[in-house]
Amino acid sequence: INAAVFGMVAHGIITGMLFFLAGSVKDRYHTMEMSRLGGLLQQAPRMGWILGFCVMASLGLPGLAGFWGEFPAILASYNPAEILNEAVFRSYMVIAAIGTVLAAGYLLWMLQKTAFGNARAEFADSPDITDASPREYLAWAPLLVLIVVLGFFPRLLHEATDPAVRESLQVEAVNGSPGDCLEVERGEECFERLRRVGEQAGSGR
Structure with missing residues (x-):
């Protein structure tokens, strides 16, 4: 990313x-x-x-x-x-x-x-x-x-974009605590969670 x-x-x-x-x-x-x-x-x-x-x-x-x-x-x-x-x-x-x-x-x-x-x-x-x-x-x-x-x-730009990149991968882990989707889960469920998080962010919920 x-x-x-x-x-x-x-x-x-x-x-x-x-x-x-x-x-x-x-x-x-x-x-x-x-x-x-x-x-x-x-x-x-x-x-x-x-x-x-x-x-x-x-x-x-x-x-x-x-x-x-x-x-x-x-x-x-x-x-x-x-x-x-x-x-x-x-x-x-x-x-x-x-x-x-x-x-x-x-x-x-x-x-x-x-x-x-x-x-x-x-x-x-x-x-x-x-x-x-x-x-x-x-x-x-x-x-x-x-x-x-x-x-x-290049670090000048990476430092500016890293927080947004990391935030885009953050979802609620299985136990309810924040986690990295790619580390917490595997497969299509990970992307489904990311999709739902994106929809919620877009609707302001």
């Missing part, structure tokens, strides 16, 4: 930054067709490096925020809780790993098409192609800092 929560937060930060960059590229080149792009590292080197940084973060490079969502989630699928079907979750792990490889291929291809090589003739001397502006740096800085900080200090 922690890996899934971390993955959603990291995805929001990294993908948000990639959307910022896509908008900046479109603002300069007036197109989003990758076949017409290229040479960003020549014409706007700082923006090109930031794009490369965000691509690496999205791929789950260790030391960046994306790593703590992808790798632990895949690893957890290899050894699921006893009440879960091991074969099913290991199949999920394989599917997730294949998806990670495909995503890496696409992102690296996108980076190669847009950032490397020489600028196309139609944009080679365009006055619109400028590097990142101070206003863009100001907007991007919080996201870039979070990508690095959460990559090196």
Whole structure:
């Protein structure tokens, strides 16, 4: 659960930054067709490096925020809780790993098409192609800092989400005392108890 929560937060930060960059590229080149792009590292080197940084973060490079969502989630699928079907979750792990490889291929291809090589003739001397502006740096800085900080200090987010994660697994044990559903019971009854607790919380009872 922690890996899934971390993955959603990291995805929001990294993908948000990639959307910022896509908008900046479109603002300069007036197109989003990758076949017409290229040479960003020549014409706007700082923006090109930031794009490369965000691509690496999205791929789950260790030391960046994306790593703590992808790798632990895949690893957890290899050894699921006893009440879960091991074969099913290991199949999920394989599917997730294949998806990670495909995503890496696409992102690296996108980076190669847009950032490397020489600028196309139609944009080679365009006055619109400028590097990142101070206003863009100001907007991007919080996201870039979070990508690095959460990559090196994932505990900051885990400490914020752990209470809610633990609370989601708390049910009344058989003897009436609070307990962890996955430790107190096994099988479908555990999930049925969690469902009832969720319904009661939603109805305010």
